[in-house]
Amino acid sequence: MPTEPVPRPPLRLALVGWGAIGRRVVQLLAERDAGIVLAGIAARTRPAELPSGVPWLQHPDDLGAATPDLVVEAAGRDAVEPWGHAALRLARGFAVSSTSAFCDDGVLDRLVATAERHGSQILIPPGALAGVDALAAAAALPLDEVRHQIVKPPAAWRGTPAAGLVDLDRLTEATVFFAGSAREAAGRFPANANVAAIAALAGIGLDRTRVELVADPKAVGNGHRLRATGAFGTLDIAIENRPLATNPKSSEMAALSLVRLVENHVRPLCR
Incomplete structure (x- = not known):
């Protein structure tokens, strides 16, 4: 019955x-x-x-x-x-x-x-990233390399240390202004590259995860490309997010991922 x-x-x-x-x-x-x-x-x-x-x-x-x-x-x-x-x-x-x-x-x-x-x-919510669940699963076996590239329009990098590394107002093409570890990226650019720590925690750690930060005058959103290789195979995922309307340094997806996390605590079916 x-x-x-x-x-x-x-x-x-x-x-x-x-x-x-x-x-x-x-x-x-x-x-x-x-x-x-x-x-x-x-x-x-x-x-x-x-x-x-x-x-x-x-x-x-x-x-x-x-x-x-x-x-x-x-x-x-x-x-x-x-x-x-x-x-x-x-x-x-x-x-x-x-x-x-x-x-x-x-x-x-x-x-x-x-x-x-x-x-x-x-x-740890995935924030603005795609593929974090796959990266975390892949880390159950040895990972050889994880690379994370973050691409945002120059306006999104204003008010950060990027302004002292590149002339954000005169860029005509995509420019890498930082390359280093996830620990360095998230530590120096917490408002923009906080998400680098998410990839690092899911994969091979803050010091082994390599990060590139890019200012691109042609970018219309906040982009992330996550690449990993290891015993599981190869992962290569890209996502371009709309900036949060009230804060261009953050992405709409960062808020959406929190909504999903919260709702999964009350749904009969988690997804």
Whole structure:
């Protein structure tokens, strides 16, 4: 005989950061009516506009009163460790967008230790990348090489160290202005190359993953090409993302990947 479906309680979500990505995630979740309750929003100063009835979380200790199931960070690398320890003590999972924080190995090690003590998980969304799931699976066997190229229009690199390496206003062709490790790329360009740390964590690490940063006056979006070789075979995936309307340094896909991560906590079918 058919049985009544078991009601699924709403997921209590706390968001650390109320910038362009955080606002977009909340907007998309509200539009999709995914069974999410926004339990609190953390920001350094009280935002002028918060969704109705959602409390401002001023300090990591405030997460206790919010009783979140999941905490998502989209605030910048300085927020990862303090909010991460609190989230891993009080919630089942802590999703990290600002993975450039893990360029300091000590940060990751300390957060992993907290997760182990409390039975919680650190979650790394794919951000603006395609193919991270395949790269992570491939890493179960030895990987020989992982290369990640990031291509953005010059405007997206303004206000970063790129401005001191190349004349962004006079470029006529695609120009590689940085080549080095993922640790160096994400550490020096956290607003633009944070995603390099995601590929590195999925594959062969921050120091062995090679990254090229490119300013291209003909680019209309934010592009990523991920190439890997190893015992599994060869991976070569490219994606071009629309910039986030309110922040050209980030991609729309970065917000969409967080929406997917959150919704997979409440869907009967994860995808």
